[in-house]
Amino acid sequence: MSCVFVPVNSCDRDSCGISSARCVALHRNFYCLCQYGFYYSNKDCHKGKMFPGFITLNVPYSDRVQVVDSMEYEQVFVNVTEFFESAFKESDFGQTVIVKIEALTEGRSSLTTGIMNVTVINLFKENSTETNETVYSAIIPAINSTNYVSEYRVATFCAAFNCDAQTTDCVESTFPECVCKDSFSKTEWDVRSCSDCSNCSANANKFCEKENGIPTCKCMPNFLMESDTCVPCPVGYAGVDCNNNRELILIIVGTVFGAIILALAIAVTVVSVRAKTKQDPEKKRLIKSGYSNPSASDERQTTMFPRVKTTSGHANPGYQPNNPYAMHSPDRGRFSERDDDLYGISREPEGFRLQNRY
Structure with a gap:
């Protein structure tokens, strides 16, 4: 029997001797496992003749059997190993290796009464005369004498080699x-x-x-898969699979604020221009009344000062001016001229003096 009953965590550098075997620690025991196609015996690995197969166990399946150092896995390991050692006790049997344990899938043959399926490789000496038929013939009587194993089926080498089916x-x-x-x-x-x-x-x-x-x-990052080709992310996107749109948000926000600022600038400009060109209502009324701008070359331009209308150059001799100071008074001859008009200024050596004009 290849399983050795020793204390927990007993695997060390000398557990399997100087061979290339690997020490596998169980819950309370350990066993030595050689590479594919070899079996462990007498502290060394030996090339063997392989017979892969499936057995169905009459025990409930538990996820704990997937943990090699669990008590559930150790129980399965010990029972399966003892079963095949008993079946092949009259042959040149070397070792049983458990490859995989899994729950029995639905839809199996009605002959299967177990609920746990175990993939194994039974190894014999390299020059053994055993065949699949002789191995099967030795296992059937062992199944009939126990309630632990319910079925045995021959497996392919690929099933026992356990290639990764996904890759x-x-x-x-x-x-x-x-x-x-x-x-x-x-x-x-x-x-x-x-x-x-x-x-x-x-x-x-x-x-x-x-x-x-x-x-x-x-x-x-910053690339996106399209038709098995990685292309740069669209504008505004970044990160793994271009899932980060933070840059796009900044562009949108910046555009909106830019448009708002531009609109405000245009509005301020328009209001300022209108304020400069808008005329006061009183000024408009005075312009309509006939005021002109004396500084302008065009007499039709307006100003805040009124023009004085005179009769100078008027074609109508009977026209009467509006200016009372320009009208001839009928009593004008009755009044004497002003004193300023009677006297004049004469210059003499002593200075100036007034003298009568007449």
């Missing part, structure tokens, strides 16, 4: 090859999966990122 296609062989699907590529450490993106170059503004464990080729 690879398995090529069936004793040593299967996991070939990358389109748009995926392998790295140096990839064997059963493809963790890199093909045709995802920085020169094309792309980078590779994993989403739910699947490598995905994405556009760099």
Whole structure:
């Protein structure tokens, strides 16, 4: 039996000897696991003859069985290992390796009464004469003698090799090859999966990122995927997948405020021009009354001062002027001339003196 019962966390550098086997810690025990196609025996890994298959267990499925160091996984590991050791006790059997544990899918054959499906690889010595038929014939009697296992089915090597179904296609062989699907590529450490993106170059503004464990080729920030090509974001957008529209908001706000400021400037200009050209109502009334601007060359221009109308040059001899000072009074001869008109100023050596004009 390959499982060793030892205290918890017992795996160390010498747990599996000097071989290439890997120590796998269980809940209370550990076992040594060699690479695919090899089995562990006598502190070393040996190349073996493989017979992959599925078994159905009559036990409830629990998510805890996916945790290798859980008590539920250890119980399944011990029971399955003991079952196959009992079935192959008369052969050159080497080791049973549990590849995968999963819940039994609906729609299975009515012969299956269990609810847990386990993928295993049974390894024998490399020169063993065992075949799929002899292995199956040895397992059926063991199933009939226990209530733990309800069914055994032969599996393909690809099913046991466990290529990543999302990123690879398995090529069936004793040593299967996991070939990358389109748009995926392998790295140096990839064997059963493809963790890199093909045709995802920085020169094309792309980078590779994993989403739910699947490598995905994405556009760099400020670029958007269109027809498998990364193109620059539209004006106003930025960030991953051009989801950031902050720049667009700033452009819109700036445009609106610019329009408002321009409208205010135009309104102020119009009001200012109208205020300069608008005339006072009183001024308009005086203009209509006949006032002229003496500083203007055109006599028709108006001013705040009235013109004085005279009879000078008037063609009508009977016209009477409006100016009373210009009219001839009938009593004008009755009055003597002013004193200023009777006297004049004469110049003499002693000075000036007044003298009678007449």
